[in-house]
Amino acid sequence: xxxxxxxxxxxxxxxxxxxxxxxxxxxxxxxxxxxxxxxxxxxxxxxxxxxxxxxxxxxxxxxxxxxxxxxxxxxxxxxxxxxxxxxxxxxxxxxxxxxxxxxxxxxxxxxxxxxxxxxxxxxxxxxxxxxxxxxxxxxxxxxxxxxxxxxxxxxxxxxxxxxxxxxxxxxxxxxxxxxxxxxxxxxxxxxxxxxxxxxxxxxxxxxxxxxxxxxxxxxxxxxxxxxxxxxxxxxxxxxxxxxxxxxxxxxxxxxxxxxxxxxxxxxxxxxxxxxxxxxxxxxxxxxxxxxxxxxxxxxxxxxxxxxxxxxxxxxxxxxxxxxxxxxxxxxxxxx
Numbered sequence: 001x002x003x004x005x006x007x008x009x010x011x012x013x014x015x016x017x018x019x020x021x022x023x024x025x026x027x028x029x030x031x032x033x034x035x036x037x038x039x040x041x042x043x044x045x046x047x048x049x050x051x052x053x054x055x056x057x058x059x060x061x062x063x064x065x066x067x068x069x070x071x072x073x074x075x076x077x078x079x080x081x082x083x084x085x086x087x088x089x090x091x092x093x094x095x096x097x098x099x100x101x102x103x104x105x106x107x108x109x110x111x112x113x114x115x116x117x118x119x120x121x122x123x124x125x126x127x128x129x130x131x132x133x134x135x136x137x138x139x140x141x142x143x144x145x146x147x148x149x150x151x152x153x154x155x156x157x158x159x160x161x162x163x164x165x166x167x168x169x170x171x172x173x174x175x176x177x178x179x180x181x182x183x184x185x186x187x188x189x190x191x192x193x194x195x196x197x198x199x200x201x202x203x204x205x206x207x208x209x210x211x212x213x214x215x216x217x218x219x220x221x222x223x224x225x226x227x228x229x230x231x232x233x234x235x236x237x238x239x240x241x242x243x244x245x246x247x248x249x250x251x252x253x254x255x256x257x258x259x260x261x262x263x264x265x266x267x268x269x270x271x272x273x274x275x276x277x278x279x280x281x282x283x284x285x286x287x288x289x290x291x292x293x294x295x296x297x298x299x300x301x302x303x304x305x306x307x308x309x310x311x312x313x314x315x316x317x318x319x320x321x322x323x324x325x326x327x328x329x330x331x332x333x334x335x
Contacts, residue, residue, distance in 0.1 A: 005017070005018055006020055006021065006026050006027075007026065007027040007028070007029065007031040007034065008021050008024040008025065008026060008027060009024065009025070009027060009031075010024055010100070010104060010179065010181065011104070011108070011159055011177055011178070011179035012035070012108075012113075012159070012161075012177055013035045013036050013104075013107065014027075014031055014032060014033075014034050014035050014036070015034060015035070015036050015037075015038060016034035016036070016037050016038070017037075017038035018038060018039050018040050019038055019040065019084060019092075019095065019096065019099065020092075021096060021099070021100070022096070023096060023100060023181060023182060023201075023211060023213070024100075024181055025181075035080065036079075036080055036081070036082065036107055037080070037081055037082070038082045038084065038099065039081075039082070039083055039084070040083075040084055040085075040086070041083045041084070041085060042083075042085055043065065043073040043074065043075040043083050043084070043085040044065065044075060046058065046065070047060055047063045047064075047065050047075075048060065048063075049061065051284075051287035051288060052283060052284055052287045052288075056068065056069075059284055059287075059288075061288050061289075062077065062078050062110065063075070063076065063077050063078075064076040064106045064110065066098075066102065066103070066106075068087075068098060069087070070087050070089070070090060071086070071087055071090050071091075071094045071095060071098060072084050072085055072086045072087055072090055072094075072095050072098065073085040073087075074098060074099075074103050076103060076106045076107060076110060077110075078110060079107050079108075079109075079110030079111035079112070080107075080111075082099070082103060082107070084099070091205050093201065093202065093204070093205055094204055094205050097203050097204050100181075101156075101157070104157070105157065105280045105281065106281070108159060108280070109280065109281045109284070113159060113160065113161075114159075114160045114279055114280075114293075114294065114297055115157055115158055115159045115160060115279065115280045116129060116131055116157075116158040116160070116275070116278050116279055116280070117131060117132065117133065117138075117156065117157075117158075117278045117279075117280060118130055118131040118132075118138060118154070118156070118157075118158035118229075118278065119138035119139050119141070119142040119152075119154060119155045119156055119158070120142070120152075120153040120154045120158045120176060120226075121142055121145050121146070121150040121151065121152060121153060122150060122151040122152075122153055122224065123150060123227070123228075123330050123333060124333070124335065125224060125225075125335075126224055126225050126226070126227035126228075126333065127153055127158075127176040127224050127225065127226045127227065128226075128227065128228045128229075128230065128330060128333070129158045129176075129226060129228070129229050129230070130142065130230050130232055130310075131158075131229055131230065131231050131232065131275070131278045132231065132232035132233075132278070133278075136232040136233075137232055138155075138156060138232060139155050139156060139183050139184055139185055139189070140185065140186075140189040140319075141232075141323070141326070142155060142183065143183050143185055143189065143193060143212070144193070144319060144323045145323065145326070145327075146183075146214070147193065148323070148327065152180045152183065152214055153176055153178050153179075153180055153224070154176070154177075154178065154179045154180050155179075155180055155182065155183050155184060156184065157179055157280070158176060158226075159176065159177040159179050160174050160175070160176060160177070160226070160297065160301075161174075161175040161176070161177050161223045173225045173304060174225065174226050174297065174300050174301045174304065174305075175223035175224060175225055175226070176223065176224055176225075176226050177223060178222065180214060181213065181214070182211045182212055182213045182214060183211075183212045183214060184203050184209055184210070184211055184212075185209065185210055185212060186208060186209050186210075187208045187209070187210065188316065189316075190210055190212070192316050192319065195212065197210050200212050200213075225304060226301055226304070226305050227304070227305050227306070227333055227334075228305055228306045228307070228308070228330075228333055229271070229275065229301070229302075229305055229306070229307045229308075230263075230307075230308050230309075230310040231266065231274060231278075231307070231308070231309045231310065232310055233309050233310065233311040233312075234311065234312070234313070234314050235259065235260055235261070235262075235311045235312055235313050235314070259313050259315075259318060260311070260312075260313070261310075261311065261312040261313070261321075261322050261325040261326070262309075262310075262311045262312075263308045263309070263310055263311075263329055264308060264309040264311070265306070265307070265308055266307040266308060266309055267302075267307070268302075271302045271307040272295065272298045272299050272302050274307075275298040275301060275302065275307070276294055276295060276298050279294055279298070282294070306333070308329075310326070310329075312325075
């Protein structure tokens with residue numbers, strides 16, 4: 001793998017990397033001292049004082065070791081240092097994909113930050129986050145709204161700035177840090193938007209998912225308040241003996257719940273608990289002593305933001321109507 005030292009900006013971090021990161025804009029040598037260094041080297045076989053682990057990763061309070069077969073071993077320390085040991089014959093694009101997603105997430109976590117499994121857009125002077133697991137449609141909704149003029153704040157990674165006020169208190173706004181060098185879309189979503197997969201690089205070499213680079217529309221220093229959280233759900237088809245609704249039949253949808261969009265308000269502890277489930281590295285919160293901080297932060301978010309379960313059809317044939325309904329809902333967000 002070719003090496004050199006380049007300076008890059010990713011979210012709140014200035015990176016000095018021996019691995020060229022072509023997905024990011026390279027900065028000049030006067031960019032300033034790096035927050036994080038990424039080096040090629042020999043990663044350790046194990047780490048000490050492990051508090052949680054699975055078959056491919058091990059974590060202590062200050063270190064994280066990830067072994068990805070046929071790609072690389074990644075060793076992250078103190079939120080400031082990353083050592084990468086590429087596997088023989090590994091593809092540079094796969095190594096970069098891990099650096100820009102799970103390793104970046106780990107750097108944020110070790111630096112004391114919190115983030116959500118969410119894509120986020122700017123609506124006025126605030127942020128709306130689409131929260132969900134992989135495949136829930138977070139990036140697709142953000143991409144469609146971008147085509148309608150809503151700037152992208154982040155894709156699949158909504159980073160929260162807890163340095164305003166006390167992060168362990170329920171006072172002060174929870175602000176979102178822009179992290180949006182690209183959107184990652186599956187082939188079906190990209191083609192539905194009129195794009196061509198041949199014009200964009202794959203995220204991973206074996207996936208039919210593509211990286212669509214976007215120009216940042218919001219300064220990295222512009223932190224905006226999170227005002228709404230939409231938990232993404234799929235509409236379910238009706239049962240054979242389900243009730244019929246005359247208004248839905250008149251609307252031409254045959255009263256099929258699988259074709260409907262709906263927004264169901266979630267409040268109080270239910271919203272807090274659900275939000276905690278979608279924080280990155282939620283499985284490390286308890287063993288590293290950060291579960292209370294996560295609860296207080298989610299409580300703080302829910303004190304300033306609305307939360308809804310946003311249910312809509314899976315069928316791409318209804319996506320324009322879904323986004324129409326979503327835009328009408330976004331217009332109700334208080335200024």
